[in-house]
Amino acid sequence: MVTHLAAARERLAQVPDPEIPAVTLVDLGIVRDLRETASGVEVVLTPTYSGCPATELIADEVRAALAEFGDVTITLQRAPAWSTDWITPEGRQKLQQYGIVPPQCSAEQAIKVVPRLRCPRCDSGSTQQLSRFGSTACKSTWRCIECGEPFEYFKPI
Ligand SMILES: [Zn+2]
Known part of the structure; x- marks a missing residue:
């Protein structure tokens, strides 16, 4: 099966974060990788906070968004742990416009x-x-x- 990784990537870039719909999963740096598999695509995700109940919801949204590209395999990668340092510049701008101040420094400085x-x-x-x-x-x-x-x-971690 031929998948179109570029198209899948574009589709993936539209998926909003369930907690902060103003930003996407890609903006937040939750999406780590997108690969082609024999029957579809594999998406590697690093959830923001280990206790975040949104993880299942995020996986479901990604599956739904990429359904047209075949089987969607979700791989959760918990190490290295997600850091607010991974939020893209575009993501920071969107957070600010939404009324949430993005992290002002790296996680190390925040201590x-x-x-x-x-x-x-x-x-x-x-x-x-x-x-x-x-709220969270x-x-x-x-x-x-x-x-x-x-x-x-949005606290730096
Ligand atoms: Zn004010």
Whole structure:
């Protein structure tokens, strides 16, 4: 069976993240590889957080998106662990526009430095962290002192 890897890659690049639909799985760096197999394609995924319940959902979405290319084999690759460093520049831009501040530094720096975030809505630098955990463990909740709006920060890991 002849698969068209380029077409499959393009299709794969459209699949949104189930938790943050503003970005795609490719934007987040979750998709590690796409290979041709004898009967279809194999997609290598590295889930963002080991406890993320979205992993099954992500696998289902990828299977559905690539169904026309034959059998879809999903391989979960957990090492090396996913890092926010893998989020593409385009992904960071989309997160910012969506109102989630993308990671401001590498995971290594994050251990030492508390970030100074700018509000994604009004760009004010007076912000405060409200909670270390937001709607998911991946994010923390912040508030802008200037406009009063809460926003989320995608923590570096
Ligand atoms: Zn603001």
